[in-house]
Amino acid sequence: MLLTQSCMIGIRAALAVSVQGKDDIEAYRPIRQIADALDVSFHFLTKILQVLTHAKIMESYKGPNGGVRLAKPPEELFLIDIVEAIDGTSVFSTCLLGLPGCGVETPCPVHDEWAKSKDQIERLFRETSLAKLSDDTCEKLLRF
Amino acid sequence: MLLTQSCMIGIRAALAVSVQGKDDIEAYRPIRQIADALDVSFHFLTKILQVLTHAKIMESYKGPNGGVRLAKPPEELFLIDIVEAIDGTSVFSTCLLGLPGCGVETPCPVHDEWAKSKDQIERLFRETSLAKLSDDTCEKLLRF
DNA sequence: AAGATTTAAGAGTCTGTTGTCAGAAATAGT
DNA sequence: ACTATTTCTGACAACAGACTCTTAAATCTT
Ligand code: FES
Ligand code: FES
16 A cells, blocks of 8 residues: 555545535534544544644644644645655655665666656645645545 | 565565576575575565465475576566565555545545556556566666 | 485564544533 | 533554564485
């Protein structure tokens, strides 16, 4: 798997918050409600969202009517921000064969081909905003 | 990481055998010698190569002058064979967000973009033969 | 036949990820 | 002030992947 379980859930949660926040971006969404929508463990999701709040990607509020919301408008939040916060960026910088220091020194036999795919994947994460994803999700009634 | 540690070592080992077998493709290469060349644990490599021999990608022979060799000419062995044997093919068929059944049902919001990268990666593994890799390795004196 | 070499197999350890839980802290409503 | 709600924190169990170790089995050399 390219991303860890935590990271995939983190992205889906951010997307859910973004979609639900379309009408009122200021409102806090309870974690329990998000967990139900994504059909994942409430406690596990709590852990993941804590990482995202520490990374200033989300903001949280305790107590009744509390929950989490995006810390920035979804146009300014990109997938790579979430991946970096949860998984780190190693995916986009490591050698496909696990050799140390991809690209900088002598390349490995698969480097040239892999570099193409790697760049494309990195661009995908770097250029895809939460706004675009939530728009698509609503328009085409996609699942998440 | 896209591939597991075991899988990356498996590919590097197959490549090492292919390179060393350029002069005598019939010869068995001792696992200990391969482990030294790749700088990995002998016992761990043994485990990985057992999987490859069971998958009929390599053949082994016990006793003095024993070891492993490719079961087929390197022109007929592709990276995907090794990945399938060790990691399975899940990388090329799973949803980037971890949702069940990528593509077949309603796609997820990142499906269209991810499908492109996924196909490119799959093609890379499916079309890259051990022969090509070992040729490149020898020509350009690459590391593995 | 005996001993050395080398892979096969299985059990066991270690580590990081996944997932659960209980209690603390903050907040709103009454 | 009290209670209900909700996130925060730390501890911990369960699991998978990574890695080690020991013993067995096969084969060659002498
Ligand atoms: S050095 Fe191996 S992929 Fe870049
Ligand atoms: S359905 Fe998510 S990547 Fe295909």
